[in-house]
Amino acid sequence: MAKWAVDQSHSSIGFEVKHMMVSKVKGTFETYTAEVEAAELTDLTTASIVFKFDVASINTRSEDRDNHLKSGDFFDVENYSTIDFKSTNIxxxxxxxxxxxxxxxxxVTKSVTFDVEFGGKGTNPWGVEVYGFEAEAKINREEFGLTWNAALETGGVLVGKDIKIKVELEVNPVA
Known part of the structure; x- marks a missing residue:
């Protein structure tokens, strides 16, 4: 099995959630680690994939919201500093x-399935193989203990329960 490095300058870990039942809030985890091992990335079924998202690196473009998300109302970053994913079947x-x-x-650990699209394979200007992937999954945040919410005067709630996780990866072989 070969090891593959995630090119973090060409990759992102993001999410989106309904806000006030009318729009979406989008965010990213700016800091993460990834371990990808595979015999060949044109056949992802041979891969083993492990991610750790640094919850303190959450960025929704609102410092107040980010601080609330880091608090005990949501992720409780002081006690749970990472979100972890480890593939079990591809x-x-x-x-x-x-x-x-x-x-x-x-x-709280739950089985989650990502729909993954292989974006293709190329060679960068320095002669290094590059592979691209896009992945998406939907989770119910309440199943992971993220239950804080606020009722709206007009009906409904401030934060939706369904979260879309979106991952865009560019990987290349570890030298």
């Missing part, structure tokens, strides 16, 4: 993949 789905793994948020 299957081919036409030209794409289903990557199932254990997602752990605040010591």
């Amino acid at each position: 299957t081919k789905d036409g030209d794409d993949y289903k990557v199932t793994g254990d997602l752990t948020i605040k010591d």
Whole structure:
């Protein structure tokens, strides 16, 4: 199995959630680590994938909101500093993949499946192989203990319960 490095300058870990039942708040985790091992990335079924998102690096473009998300109302970063994902099964789905793994948020672990699209393979100007992938999964945040919310005077709630996790990766072989 070869090791593959995530090019963090060409990759992102993001999420989106409904806000006030009418729009979406989007954010990213600016700091993360990734371990990708695979015999060949054109056949992702051979891969092992591990991610750790640094919760303190959350960025929604609002310092007040980010601080609230880091607090005990949501992620409780003082006690749970990372969100972890470890693949357990990868299957081919036409030209794409289903990557199932254990997602752990605040010591709650659930099986989550990402729909993964292989973006292609190329060679960068320095002669290094580059592979691209996009992945998306949807989770119910309440199942992971992220239950804070506020009722709106007009009905509904401030924060939706469904979270879309979006991952864009560019990887290349570890030298």
